[in-house]
Amino acid sequence: MRCPYCFHDETSVIDSRDTDEMQITRRRRECLKCKKRFTTYERAEMVELFVIKKDGRREKFDRGKLKGGILKACEKRPIPLEKIEKLTDEIERTLLKREKTEVKSTFIGEIVSKKLYRLDPVAYVRFASVYRDFGDINQFKKEIQEMLKRRKK
Ligand SMILES: [Zn+2]
The missing domain is CATH 1.10.246 (Serum Albumin; Chain A, Domain 1)
Incomplete structure (x- = not known):
């Protein structure tokens, strides 16, 4: 996961929670380089339809x-x-x-x-x-x- 601010590709997850919608997981991340925080919504790989x-x-x-x-x-x-x-x-x-x-x-x-x-x-x-x-x-x-x-x- 790339930091949207400095594009560094190492971040740590500081909080993770599943939303009830569409198996989406909301993660709060922190960039290991610039220390800025951002949120990602990650969707689990879904069944081929x-x-x-x-x-x-x-x-x-x-x-x-x-x-x-x-x-x-x-x-x-x-x-x-x-x-x-x-x-x-x-x-x-x-x-x-x-x-x-x-x-x-x-x-x-x-x-x-x-x-x-x-x-x-x-x-x-x-x-x-x-x-x-x-x-x-x-x-x-x-x-x-x-x-x-x-x-x-
Ligand atoms: Zn960064």
């Missing part, structure tokens, strides 16, 4: 991609970045908790849809329109009408 795409292709699960999709759906919506980060974490955790090495992209799509549905209707519709691949405008209209009905209840 593969995503099975609609066409059967297999791709390594990419948290960045997941977050990118959510960010895109939430573009210009009044949603703070930290909420998007939290949402991404929750989804990632759900996937890793299944303890399976493969997950269908449609399954991920369903989870993201559900979360966005609760978060922001516009983001939800945007996401659903890409992920469900609405073939025609009527199908899309139907989806929105159903959503509005559900929201009124």
